[in-house]
Amino acid sequence: MTESAGPQRAEATELSVDPGTEMLFGADAPLTHVMATMRAMRRLKPDPVPRELLTELVRAATWAPSGSDAQHYGFIVVDDPDLMSELAVLWQDCFDIYKELGGTVVPGADSDRHQRMYAALEHQADHFAQTPALIAAVYKKSSAEGFSPKATIELGRRLGRKRLAALAKATTAGPLGEASSIYPACQNLLLAARANGLAATLTIWHLFRTSDWHAALGVPKGQAIYALIPVGWPAGNFGPVRRRPVDDILHWNKW
Numbered sequence: 001m002t003e004s005a006g007p008q009r010a011e012a013t014e015l016s017v018d019p020g021t022e023m024l025f026g027a028d029a030p031l032t033h034v035m036a037t038m039r040a041m042r043r044l045k046p047d048p049v050p051r052e053l054l055t056e057l058v059r060a061a062t063w064a065p066s067g068s069d070a071q072h073y074g075f076i077v078v079d080d081p082d083l084m085s086e087l088a089v090l091w092q093d094c095f096d097i098y099k100e101l102g103g104t105v106v107p108g109a110d111s112d113r114h115q116r117m118y119a120a121l122e123h124q125a126d127h128f129a130q131t132p133a134l135i136a137a138v139y140k141k142s143s144a145e146g147f148s149p150k151a152t153i154e155l156g157r158r159l160g161r162k163r164l165a166a167l168a169k170a171t172t173a174g175p176l177g178e179a180s181s182i183y184p185a186c187q188n189l190l191l192a193a194r195a196n197g198l199a200a201t202l203t204i205w206h207l208f209r210t211s212d213w214h215a216a217l218g219v220p221k222g223q224a225i226y227a228l229i230p231v232g233w234p235a236g237n238f239g240p241v242r243r244r245p246v247d248d249i250l251h252w253n254k255w
């Protein structure tokens, strides 16, 4: 679930920008520079982040597209230290499960890069109670809505039972449709955080204890958390990201 400490490790990677590149922040920072220097930042200062700024991150999230422009998202921003202390227990447990499941036993796990990431994960879990803000990205489950029986009967009449069954399987509803509607918003939020000099990381290991997170954050029935994003002022530095070279992954016309 975390990083790329996986199979690609054996493959070539390259830096997005020159390591000496000056880091730019604020509304005028070029988008490509922000994208190329937006690292998963897990070491956070405990200093609070103003609610106005957190609101701006969520506003940027809403500028992302969603399937059918449904905009069925909701964002829970936790900034209450008492609640954060409670959530720290859940977070630690999810991290422990990740470790148990072999999160560290991956090709390249002994690389310096992986060791650094792992130390950051440990640090984050140890200091989670001091996380200034945690943003839960929530999306409405399409199953919560469903099609009306009348509309389904009408469609069945027009398409025939076989095509209707095929359509039901191919439907864009379901977790894939919901995920693809909420993750663009999460990416916008991460980019807005980076542009404002804030550190953030998209995480999904809450999935190991979904119902407990839903209960702790009061997520209503029919909604689901798709990501938990810890946010704060960085204790580390922004800089180039290391990724597979575009020539290795780009295919023109056919794979």
Ligand SMILES: Cc1cc2nc3c(=O)[nH]c(=O)nc-3n(C[C@H](O)[C@H](O)[C@H](O)COP(=O)(O)O)c2cc1C
Residues within 6 Å of the ligand: 001, 002, 003, 004, 038, 039, 040, 041, 121, 201, 202, 203, 204, 205, 206, 241, 242
């Ligand atoms: C779908 C997805 C799930 C992720 N899940 C987790 C997670 O559960 N915990 C975590 O610490 N980081 C998680 N990450 C963050 C990745 O590990 C991180 O984006 C990746 O290692 C790249 O890091 P870098 O930008 O610093 O190079 C996730 C990222 C994505 C896109």
